[in-house]
Amino acid sequence: MTTTSAHRETDARGSNLLEMSWDPITRIVGSLGVYTKIDWPARRVVECHSTSSIFRGYSIFMKGKDPRDAHFITSRICGICGDNHATCSVYAQNMAYGVKPPHLGEWILNLGEAAEYMFDHNIYQENLVGVDYCEKMVAETNPEVLELARNTESPHAGDHGYRTIADIMHALNPIEGEFYREALAMSRLTREMFCLMEGRHVHPSTLYPGGVGTVASVQLFTDYLSRLMRYVEFLKRVVPMHDDLFDFFYQALPGYEEVGRRRVLLGCWGSFNDPAHCDFSYRNMADWGRHMFVTPGVIVDGELVTNDLVDINLGIRILLGSSYYEDWDDQPMFVTTDPLGNPVDRHHPWNQHTIPRPGRRDFDDKYSWVMSPRWFDGTDHLPLDTGGGPIARLWSTALSGLVDIGYVRATGHSVRITLPKTATVGERAYEWAIPRWSNALERNRARTYFQAYAAACALYFAEQALAEVRAGNTRTWEPFDVPQDAVSCGFTEAVRGVLSHHMVIRDGRIANYHPYPPTPWNASVRDVYGTPGPYEDAVQNTPIFENNPPESFKGIDIMRTVRSFDPCLPCGVHMHTGTGRTLQVVHTPHAFTPAG
Template sequence: MVVQTPNGFALDDSGQRIVVDPVTRIEGHMRCEVNVDDEGYIRNAVSTGTMWRGLEVILKGRDPRDAWAFTERICGVCTGTHALTSVRAVEDALEIEIPENANSIRNIMQLNLEIHDHVVHFYHLHALDWVNPVNALRADPKATSELQQAVSPSHPLSSPGYFRDVQNRLKQFVESGQLGLFKNGYWDNPAYLLPPEADLMATTHYLEALDLQKEIVKVHTIFGGKNPHPNWLVGGVPCPINVHSTGAVGAINMERLNLVSSIIEKCDEFNRNVYLPDVIAIGGFYKSWLYGGGLSSKACLAYGDIPEHPNDFSPEQLHLPRGAIIDGDMSTVHDVDVRDPEQIQEFVDHSWYEYAETGKGLHPWDGETQAKFELGPKLKGTRTNIKEIDEGGKYSWIKAPRWRGHAMEVGPLARYVVGYAKGHEEIKDQVDGLLRKMDLPVDALFSTLGRTAARALESEYCGRLQRHFFDKLVANIKNGDESTANVAKWDPSTWPKEAKGVGMTEAPRGALGHWVRIKDGRIENYQCVVPTTWNGSPRDSQGNIGAFEASLMNTKMERPEEPVEILRTLHSFDPCLACSTHVMSPDGEELTTVKVR
């Protein structure tokens, strides 16, 4: 049966049904089912969030100044970004302004997270969808060295001996029968297109990126005390500045600042010498594989982030762009107001929840999350052993957020599409330069490959912004300003009886918002709408499909039983189901009991 969705996709649930569960490498609570026709094309896609969590119900009745510490535990990978969004929401509700230094440090931490997340995503969560490490055993190390020098002549690690050593390490993995990091791949699938030398070069950089990870996160330990889950503070940042100190615990002195500066330089070098060159080189072999565009050419949303000045979130002050594109009209970028109940609403018609009023969308300030686990009549299997989901009924623990009724894609590609459409000078120069190097039209951006490339471009851009805000921080300190926090409204006696606020950021995976209601000094209601909620949403009351589902439509699969193409496209979003599935009871009643034996 063929059904036409309002957002432009023809869904056909006949043909072979393929189930991929779990999908994600980062954490496994995502299931995908597709219908494939006789020619191997995907004609229907169903994305399911299979996990249910309780972070928001835990927050009810708590001190809003502590909310960041709980919401930060939503995810251990995008560490810090939920905390930043939370303190912004509380500051917005209580009308707290932060100092200049706090704004610079928060921006450095967020930009550092963007780079760390993008590097980890590409090399450790996504590269193996394009790169075949087993094929690297057939590579000529000398030819690999020549390829490295052609791709990135400035990278110092490029000798034939260096690549031969890595190849020998890989050989030991394979001959032992234990592929270790590279286990469970479809390594003989013809969907892999790289020659052996490119596979060896990229696999080597996979290992180099592992070493870089431990260096990048030191920025969070310096400013936030630890990683993951660094410390944050309503009113600013918790790290005092004392450039003359040599032993004060937690103080930011010259030694700490010099270390941050050196890490920023390492990030820049890796982006220039490894990450961007690899994306260009690998992408060159996949130029004809331009599937996976989904909603990216139809509907994109970005909240914007990285304010130049503290307490000013107006679009012209944000280094990452804000705006919405709908109906494929790139000539018009719509203003986004997350406070407007007509703009952002969440629907649960196909989610395992229920609202008091069926078919209605709710703004997060008025959000309800009442669990209702029921399966459609066409389900195959049982409640505890599902063989095939019935997408005609409820089928996901993820809600369906919509912007003015539109399913939207969020994330680095959405940010870059919005920025390109707005004429953002640096983003436009980056995109045009990349397309020229790869000899591709602008339309190639709307694809899985484009989504992957946008992350690399953004990582490089964030590296430059890190340097900008570091230099700004140092200059401000030299001018005698060492303030990092505003605690004038720390005492709850200074707060209004009731208040509500919203915090926004652009997390590595996309637009992130936290909405809070405060009453009598305690949290009355707290709602998070996260990037994977946007991208991984099920169908809504009108039948519109979300970004994950849309991205898989009409993709050609080489071997449907080996779903490399499904993984390639879904991994390009870097799904994080831990972030997207929450539960909150507005009345505080017990929702479920879990017994651990």
């Protein structure tokens, strides 16, 4: 159930502000709540606070555990992207144990993670986000837009089969919509693909440090490919359909590029290791990170700042400010220098101490259980976002220009994707070009293109895996020993963005362990410097295009903004504004003496 409140107040400038809240919205890192103040006459959100009301504490109860159990435990952090956590934990363990999996083991893991991206992005885009743009929702929030959609031909109707934009919107209606139901069927295929590689979804049963327990055969990869090609054929309708839909919103609502727009501050930690280059050693991390098939990178104002995973790791800072925790400045540091001798900051995850101090929610002080991850560029603590994952991944990969495997190629300004001939549709080529904005529509568009990117990568991974099997290289696991002491980290991309696990081993046991998934970055709150987190920043600059009056306001532009970040199960959103209440605020003029 979502509790929503609304009331009016007048600010010091005499503006009429409508306070509205949606709490809870989602279930990752506790329950997400969004509290806003809307300047109704100006039709703009002027203030936003993002909250999380549940403490989880994985970093506390991981202490003292056998490090070999880390991936089984941390996969339970999330019931949606648990395999991403298991993968990241395995990467951190590989580094700690000094083990390099056989090539085939890595190709299998890549195939599993590619299937997860396809599964999750598909069901989220079509069955959750798609509802925000469906016929029923648009009819309730912007009926004039639906009328225009009925009279607007779809530019790519020949590719996806929907003559008008309204036909696309109708197909996205929950349950009754043709495309809505088709996407649900596709989610079954992609989940089966995942289970072929990693045994069980969403908590893998065949994933281990040193490789995988999957029994590799030609038949295994044939079963995967038969499903993948059906999904590829589906994508040849998905990509042009979403281009038509999102382009239409720019046309129908001039200025809609401002919805959910924020400064381009993107983080990507890279995904899909290349076993020919990745040895999981910290010393070589910058090199093998750049050989990932999704290139890591920090992007500031559209420019690539670094794609070096060592730099990325050392720049991570965990700040507090508005979070229900005490600082750990007086606590001992676990790590003072990294394995290369670089100094490690006290607020790096390796040195974090989790000291919970619950309290009353106060937007002028502490109001959330989410900390504030930031990336320090040497001058500023940057509130990076993941854009829901795909926009950061594609942007970083495009700018680096390092990926070229036939099916996908990064050009320095775009990513080109080629999907081969399928049962009824010929070869198709798509190009995701770096957009002008990081906003709600472009985050959603990137999610569509990244499904095609993941599918194209999976075709390449399957070819490499089959080549290994046919050459007789069927080993998928390498034995290892657990050291008494180690410092390690794992970097990958969860479905909705950056994921890192940071581990310290002392006397053969976990002494410190901190996982940082994407939602703490996106849903972070105002830090010690007063800098708002990405949800807060994106929402509090958003214009209101919805036509409903306050008493029937649905907040669709705000919901589209939050959902564009893929905050994990936003299907939990329900709204009830009630009748609201009016606050009479009296401002007394004060005497003051101008400076000078």
